[in-house]
Amino acid sequence: xxxxxxxxxxxxxxxxxxxxxxxxxxxxxxxxxxxxxxxxxxxxxxxxxxxxxxxxxxxxxxxxxxxxxxxxxxxxxxxxxxxxxxxxxxxxxxxxxxxxxxxxxxxxxxxxxxxxxxxxxxxxxxxxxxxxxxxxxxxxxxxxxxxxxxxxxxxxxxxxxxxxxxxxxxxxxxxxxxxxxxxxxxxxxxxxxxxxxxxxxxxxxxxxxxxxxxxxxxxxxxxxxxxxxxxxxxxxxxxxxxxxxxxxxxxxxxxxxxxxxxxxxxxxxxxxxxxxxxxxxxxxxxxxxxxxxxxxxxxxxxxxxxxxxxxxxxxxxxxxxxxxxxxxxxxxxx
Amino acid sequence: xxxxxxxxxxxxxxxxxxxxxxxxxxxxxxxxxxxxxxxxxxxxxxxxxxxxxxxxxxxxxxxxxxxxxxxxxxxxxxxxxxxxxxxxxxxxxxxxxxxxxxxxxxxxxxxxxxxxxxxxxxxxxxxxxxxxxxxxxxxxxxxxxxxxxxxxxxxxxxxxxxxxxxxxxxxxxxxxxxxxxxxxxxxxxxxxxxxxxxxxxxxxxxxxxxxxxxxxxxxxxxxxxxxxxxxxxxxxxx
Numbered sequence: 001x002x003x004x005x006x007x008x009x010x011x012x013x014x015x016x017x018x019x020x021x022x023x024x025x026x027x028x029x030x031x032x033x034x035x036x037x038x039x040x041x042x043x044x045x046x047x048x049x050x051x052x053x054x055x056x057x058x059x060x061x062x063x064x065x066x067x068x069x070x071x072x073x074x075x076x077x078x079x080x081x082x083x084x085x086x087x088x089x090x091x092x093x094x095x096x097x098x099x100x101x102x103x104x105x106x107x108x109x110x111x112x113x114x115x116x117x118x119x120x121x122x123x124x125x126x127x128x129x130x131x132x133x134x135x136x137x138x139x140x141x142x143x144x145x146x147x148x149x150x151x152x153x154x155x156x157x158x159x160x161x162x163x164x165x166x167x168x169x170x171x172x173x174x175x176x177x178x179x180x181x182x183x184x185x186x187x188x189x190x191x192x193x194x195x196x197x198x199x200x201x202x203x204x205x206x207x208x209x210x211x212x213x214x215x216x217x218x219x220x221x222x223x224x225x226x227x228x229x230x231x232x233x234x235x236x237x238x239x240x241x242x243x244x245x246x247x248x249x250x251x252x253x254x255x256x257x258x259x260x261x262x263x264x265x266x267x268x269x270x271x272x273x274x275x276x277x278x279x280x281x282x283x284x285x286x287x288x289x290x291x292x293x294x295x296x297x298x299x300x301x302x303x304x305x306x307x308x309x310x311x312x313x314x315x316x317x318x319x320x321x322x323x324x325x326x327x328x329x330x331x332x333x334x
Numbered sequence: 335x336x337x338x339x340x341x342x343x344x345x346x347x348x349x350x351x352x353x354x355x356x357x358x359x360x361x362x363x364x365x366x367x368x369x370x371x372x373x374x375x376x377x378x379x380x381x382x383x384x385x386x387x388x389x390x391x392x393x394x395x396x397x398x399x400x401x402x403x404x405x406x407x408x409x410x411x412x413x414x415x416x417x418x419x420x421x422x423x424x425x426x427x428x429x430x431x432x433x434x435x436x437x438x439x440x441x442x443x444x445x446x447x448x449x450x451x452x453x454x455x456x457x458x459x460x461x462x463x464x465x466x467x468x469x470x471x472x473x474x475x476x477x478x479x480x481x482x483x484x485x486x487x488x489x490x491x492x493x494x495x496x497x498x499x500x501x502x503x504x505x506x507x508x509x510x511x512x513x514x515x516x517x518x519x520x521x522x523x524x525x526x527x528x529x530x531x532x533x534x535x536x537x538x539x540x541x542x543x544x545x546x547x548x549x550x551x552x553x554x555x556x557x558x559x560x561x562x563x564x565x566x567x568x569x570x571x572x
Contacts, residue, residue, distance in 0.1 A: 100485040105468035109476060113483040123477050150477045151469035158468070229485060231513070231554050 014175035014203050017167070020090040022104045024159045031142040034321060036160025038138065039153065041317045044128050045108075046118035048074050053108065053157070056083040056117075059316045062246035062309070063087065063164060069257030073117035080221050082257035084242060085250040087166040087309060091204055097239045097255040098226045099210060105151075105158035122150050129153070134322075137329055166245050166309040167203070174303070175203070181303070188300025191293055195269070198282040199241045205304060210238035211280040214273050218256055225255070237278075248305045262301060266294050400539055404494035405433040406480065408460050408473070411518075412443050415453035422451075428460060430473035430480060452523050458565060459490035459516030465509035482507070487553060490515060491564055497539045500548060506561050508553030515558045517565040538567040 026032045039045065043052040056071040057063040063086035065071050071083040081097050095101040101110060111117040112125060129135045130148050139148045142156060173179045181189060192200075201207045210226040217223060217237060226235035239255045253259040259268065270287045273279065289297065309315075326332065409429040414422040424443050432438035460474070465487055469476070480489045482505075493504040508515035543559055550556045 102466045102486040103468040106476075106481075106486050109481070109483045110485075122483070126477070149471060149475065151471050151475055154469040154476070 014171070015201075017203055018091060021093055022090040022158070022162050024105075024155065024162055026142070026155075026159065027144065028142055029159070031138070032156050032159050033163055034318065035135075035138045035142045036156035036158070037315075037318050038322065039157050040160055044132075045112050045120060045125055046074050047120040047124075050074055051118050053111070054317070056111075057086050059312075060249065060310060061085070062166070062249040062306075063315075064250035066249070066251055069252050071117070073111075073114070074119045077116040077119075079114075079116050080223050081255050082252060085246055086161055087164045087245065087306075088204055088243065089164065090162045091208075093208055094240065098229050099240055100229055103158075104162055105154045107161070108154060108157045122153070126150050126153065133329060134325060134331060137325070164309070164315060166306040168308045169245060169306040170303040172203070172306075182299070184296050184299045185303055186300075187293070188296035188298065189303075191287075191289065191297045192300050195287045195289075195297075196244075199280075200244045205244040206241045209241055210235065211241055211282070212237045212278060213239075213283055214268070214277050214279040215254060215258070218258070221256060223256065238280075244301060245304045246306055246310060247301055249310050262298055263294075266297060270294065399498045400495065400535055401497075402433075402493070402495040402535070404492055406438075407431055407458055407491040408480065408488060409441070410457045410460055410464075412456040413454070414443070414451045415455065416451045418453075428464065428473050430478055453520060454523065455518060455520045457516050457518050458561070459507065460488040460509065461516060462509040462514070482552075485552075490517075490561065493564075497548075502539075502548040503551060504549075504560055505551040506557045506564070508557050508561075510553075513553040513555070513558060515553065515561040517561050519565050535567070538563060 024032075040053045040057075043049045043055070045052060051074050056065045056068075056073075058065065065083035068083070070081055071079045073079060084097065089095070089104055092104070093102075095104065095107045096110065101107045109122060112120055112122055126148060129139075136146065136148065139152060140146050143152055170179070170185075174181055199207055199209065199211055215237070224236045226238040226240075227233065229235075247253070247262055251260060251262075253262070253265050259265050266287075266289070269283070270289050272286050272288075407430075409431055410425075410427070412424045412427070412429075413420050422443065427441075427443075429441040430438060431441070464470075464474070474488070476483070480492060481487070482489065487507050487509050489505045489507045491504065491506040493502070493506070495502060506515060542563060546556050546559060550560060
């Protein structure tokens, strides 16, 4: 029994977090982060000043876009993909579902300039920001010089996003020895380890690779994923493996948001596919779980939710900080 | 027309050389053949012991059927060689050359050189390490519209205009395998005489490999081919 418990415990030990890929270094990190946070929530980034980053990346949804299969931008234009949740981004080598962006600082350029998202030119964003005394003050605080620039905008937003760290879930508490799983959660953990962990590797719950998971392409969207970037046929229908943390907050699921519930996701992987359907090798066999096992798996997945991250006030709209700044600068509260 | 002259000069010779080059350029502008469309003059002069000025300029021959509206490109990794040995290098500077903007058509390599040089090498494009290093200032600032926003990566060469009234748009780049498109160019220089390098734009536009469309605006096989063709269209006049 003891040996068995030790064996089980070893199987459940969580690997440590890897080294971060993004290591933003600033002389005044708090000021840069505040600037980035204010920019993140400011619709000034969009052409018609109606859409901010937070419009599609809501803090209460783990910075995903709940209840929207695909994100929409200015003038109600509909995008092609589901806005991914934003957390633990410092560990990611690529961004976007197809890995189009190679650095966290450059990521915000894409939605800002996309005609179906914010529809703005980055130069015009800079011009608008330069006209505001609040931003001139924020930039001076953050970068200790009064010149505003596009790279500084991008660095500030990137640094704020890098600070969105989710590592206080129930899974993390168990891994740290602070608590233990229920029997159902433990069963779910072993099912997860057997069927899911090859791609959704702990503790980030993603290997950030691009995989084919058997979803037939939407005939209207004709989104072939990674192939758009590499133009290699072997990358057709490959999408970046998302993290499974905070799933309770970040519905719907998949790159095009076609699944509204986790049950649909599990059923997708549990269902036998046509022999001719190409999938990544890890998914050649369906899970073939019983109803009880599916419930156990779901129970474990819910252990990856991190409420302290989702409801962390330091990630949310900076109302207090803005009010305080505007008051100190003698600016109108609006 | 690329005119490269590199040999040790004293102050008087510098002035004479400078005058000769400008006269040459002026004459070329007036009497240049309609069959050769030249986009740039690369003059590497040893201004003093500590710097070399690279000057790009453009002129058009109105008799030609080529109209160049935009020609901008990145120059990087400039290296100076003497008898096979690198004597000066500048790997940290990236120059955005804009033929249409006189303030952006030249740059100066500052480096102490104790001997004459006989070879210059530089890259057209941005290396992969820099391409994955985030937001940068200076000539790498995304405000210069030489950075793709829908995917990461710099536009190495932006070439737009008309050939026989048909529009072309080439935004060429690509830092990652298998679409790596950066080109290294080497110029061997005979220090005893002036050498002339010509970018034959007529050759470029009339000998583009078959199957290449008039619009290429993403990394890929076509961009790689065009970048190779861009570099190969610069040659040494005999």
